[in-house]
Amino acid sequence: MEPHRMLQTAGDFRQYYVGKHVTQLPKPALILDKAKMYRHCQSLLDAVEYLGVDFRAHVKTHKTLEGVRLQAGEANKEVRLVASTVAEIEFLRPLVREFIESGRPVNILYGIPLPPSQVDRLAAIARQLGRGTISVMIDHTSQLSHVARFAEQAAFPAGVYLKVDTGYHRAGLPPSGLNKDDLVSKLMSLDNQGTINFIGLYSHSSLSYNDSTAEQAMANLKGELSGCLDALEENARLFPSDREITISIGASPQVTSIENLLGAEGNLSEGAQSLKQALRNAVTGMQCGFRTRLELHAGVYSVLDVQQLSTNSRAHFGDYEDEIAVSVMAEVCSLYIDGERQQPEALLAVGVLGLGREPCAAYEGWGIVDRDAYSPNSPHPDRRLIVKRVSQEHSIVSWGLVNGHGDEDSQQPIPLQVGQTVRIYPNHSCITGALYGWYYVVDSSQHPEQVIDVWERANGWKMPIAN
Incomplete structure (x- = not known):
């Protein structure tokens, strides 16, 4: 009834x-089947832990407080999120405060190059949640005034990623054109002034949505990492050599493909071994003369769908x-x-x-x-x-x-x-x-x-x- x-x-x-x-x-x-979602979230958390890389969970698929809890896991670690709308970030505020009060630092990235209409709302959220909680991405010099206005309103800078286009062509600049109109130079000047907090390079490439094998997905992840490193190398003179630079890459098929790397070293395919070495280098070695930190990001991995399963990105789907x-x-x-x-x-x-x-x-x-x-x-x-x-x-x-x-x-x-x-x-x-x-x-x-x-x-x- x-x-x-x-x-x-x-x-x-x-x-x-x-x-x-x-x-x-x-x-x-x-x-929504909570048991399946928990299993997918936990298996990826286990994989990034095993590989020693950072992870930023995209919340745009489910847009729920409870789903973020599953993506963040229960370990007392930093929580990194990415959201597609400011409404999502506003909705998450109670949970973010809970994480912070329990000793877990939180950073939320607004997931498209910053438009002017969203600056006021993001700055208001940042004032409520505290320094270091909000990051943005840019790929055009006109957006520099937006991040400067954020700092004025929040009374502290936003974290900033430079958006790199590694072949998907949805947003960002190609590696060779990252400094278009002196974007990198002007950005680093604002960083030196304390107006922004430069974090690193960010790429989102969903080319792996067209994959049909785990080998293809792993190759796409390695290719996206290579694209960001090319951007770093081609603009190396513009970045401070004493800074650790985060390389953030991902889309669900290629990111979940890292779960294929958890087997014994001798049983890994050639493609899996190559990807594992590339990830290890980005975490432990010097890349293009810089200390780098590797961050993977993904969202729909948490619940999956027919499209995701069709990529066969994991060997045991x-x-x-x-x-x-x-x-x-x-x-x-x-x-x-x-x-x-x-x-x-x-x-x-x-x-x-x-x-x-x-x-x-x-x-x-x-x-x-x-x-x-x-x-x-x-x-x-x-x-x-x-x-x-x-x-x-x-x-x-x-x-x-x-x-x-x-x-x-x-x-x-x-x-x-x-x-x-x-x-x-x-x-x-x-x-x-x-x-x-x-x-x-x-x-x-x-x-x-x-x-x-x-x-x-x-x-x-x-x-x-x-x-």
């Missing part, structure tokens, strides 16, 4: 839905049901399985506004249906039901070709029922999550179908309320 009053907050939803079966939720519903922590529960509205169409199809009550419309190279669809909906007695069949077509609020499910398998089954009956609830794994968890205000949380290590909590998301670009 649905509640008789409007539920408005995560607390309201928590009070009403905790303990219920996922099929009892209002649908479409966004589900399981199947979609085993690994993906985010899913959408939706109802079957109707069936067309008696010759009405060229192949059997089902109509679902969820569309673009509940799944997103991010393509994936592994197959032709917009989401993959959990096998439990149609094949409980066949744990690993080649055939897959996929979301093949999407409208605004509805979609069509049929048999699809996934990773080269299943096309021969396209005319087989679809074993779904009208009114049935199915679970869909999205192509891109970041986009799908943004379409909902909260996650219904389950724990597959205990009861995978029972809601144990509700986590609120920091969606949108909320502005502070004026007094």
